[in-house]
Amino acid sequence: MKTSSSRRTFLKKSVLAVSAALALSSGIYSTSAMALGEPEKPDLKFGFIKLTDMAPLAIAYEKGFFEDEGLYVQLEAQANWKVLLDRVIDGQLDGAHMLAGQPIAATIGYGTKANVITPLSMDLNGNAITVSNKTWEAMKPHVEMEGGKPKHPISAAALKPVVQQYKNEGKPFKMGMVFPVSTHNYELRYWLAAGGLKPGFYAPEKGNTAGTLDADVLLSVTPPPQMPATMEAGTIEGYCVGEPWNQQAVFKGIGVPVISDNSIQTNNPEKVFGLREDFYTQYPNTTIRVVKAMIRAAKWLDEENNKNRPEAVKILSKPNFVGADYKVIANSMTGTFEYEKGDKRSEPDFNVFFRYNATYPYYSDAIWYMTQMRRWGQISEYKPDSWYTDMAKKVYRPDIYKMAVAELIKDGVMQKSEFAEVMTTDGFRGVQNDFMDGIPYDGSKPNAYIDSLKIGLKGQDKL
Template identity: 70%
Template structure:
């Protein structure tokens, strides 16, 4: 068995004694040791927790002198609370969670991230009954639906339900989740109002003026909740969209890659206080996670099948390997027998996926403003300043430099040194509206549905 660094040091201390060991090992080497070796990290049972599982299974954490316990959490709120309380050293988080906590929407806390865990990875699924009503409104090519399917096809279905006095109900995983914002984005692009929040008035339902009612449902419960008829559809990460296909209860209608290309999905979050108390430990965690992201994407996803087998274990995602493989290996099944190539459904390293871009944080802030979670107008400078409080590329770059020095990665694997943290403007969206992180207010002005300028509720 490979001896870990900790085991080796213990052996040396026992055999030589501390004073003799100090003569052999420079003080600088001791100073660089992690402040905390034993760590407990949280996650939710979704395939995009993969970097944590791979860093553990491939020994990347131990290579950094870290001895990690991975622990599944009941839901996103419990996970966040446990990071804030110090019960968890860090966790797989929704990209919006550190941002929402920092601005005080929901739980107020200082949470930072120096690592983006993945891009994309979600879809929107409708029940069979809703899909059958949508389908006549969807353009067909060679007998199959033309993708991406827009919410225009859903609008008459909702109008008919509302006319009969019934509400249209959709599930999403958390108020500051990507799933909430991409579902709202998709609906609004089709002329369907997803509702506003009004925290200043004590209304955090997100259903003011809504034509479609969105509410929170934990990811593993999405399929069963839809099957029971409580919700008509949902937005969630994998494997819970493919689970609906395998169970024959629903049809994914659009992958989030088609809503807004390469959207940051999850991050690795820690409390600011923890990061300040454990800078070397934090850097080493990021190093291990970067290596895991690279392993997941390298050689054109050659390692994905092995990753699927790991993730299918009950201690990780605990879903059937065939279900997980449907998205993790570069394909995605919409209707039964309609499996399509979607090589970037899950991205863990390509396109500098792991780098904590300020523009990713700014996009989430624009959506919080658009739907009322940020109640009042903010200047462009506020968006960037807030992003810099949460996203920490400085820590990421320290980890990257160490990996380059270790000979494990090269400089070409990372963004250029003069990168300003803002990705190039993106026009590859389902509504064709261009996002430029340098101009958040101008971006908001382009939407027909949503708050902008000085508008308040």
């Protein structure tokens, strides 16, 4: 849609002041602290996976927010998460819609070693766990009912006797997730473990990267758009994925979503925008302008009680973005979610892009993902609490975020009051009591949290 012939002119500003960057990274906030220069690299290519939570990229593109920053962006769908990450690392992509675990894993050296950062969280929530019709019928006698309908949230304890029956018959019970360091993997594992099922361990030092050691449920990787067909073929009995691929199972009549990730943890941090650290070093003005555009897009998606969501769904349904049917995407993006066929419930926060400080890259969010990596063996050895904090600060970059916000406020596009909380935070959310099993999480005490979880590695445990 956007071409160089349609580029907008903008006022040339002075080069980014180093002192301002240092001031903001130290937590000092002033809307006049910096003067942002022109983008050093205006022509950019960003990658994404065909999921509704790539919306901030699509909206920043379609509504001209990138062009307002002098940026001329190509958005390109990628085959899977590994291809996407590899192409960011080798420079074929300038940045991408990423799983929160991808920049973290790359930086700590799990998989491909590279310094990847995130200056922006793209959304909260947006995932669900779906099971096949056959599995749902077997689970249903163990699900508590309320007013003739299943009572939510549904615990994996209802799945436990189904898995046991498979064991009795000598058959493996298989489920899909999208990538080993995906939010979906950790959410599915959390749900299973909270219900008393073991999702298996990784042992990278022994060459075992399947994550199925000592597992009651065998988890494997399936790309998001292929989830419904893979389940329909009987290869897996269920999966955890983002939208629209849970609602697609409902529309096709092949499966039933049993829980959304917002019910596993309220306002669960989801995707991030990821780019190489050296990209930011080389192109700081460009990076800040990208973040500005995406914050504006996130606000547009949520403003006035999601009034723009129908337009967003129309954009996302285009084949060059998500490419699913309008009705399938609208089922979650417009504030409802359908579980069992006909059981449509109001879920206004199923997708959150700006509310609840959704765009801010909290250190404690990064640390939670690392606690799950340690819990399931991807981090194979004990690490002190300070290690988790240090790694989080390498990857999550609120200093860049704050510079972008300062510019948005100076431009008159957004208000200081919209960022009052995050501009004074130390990057930690405090104690969170919003997980389905009631176990509190304190990002400043990761080892105490790991040890409090019933199933998983603890302390000095090694496989």
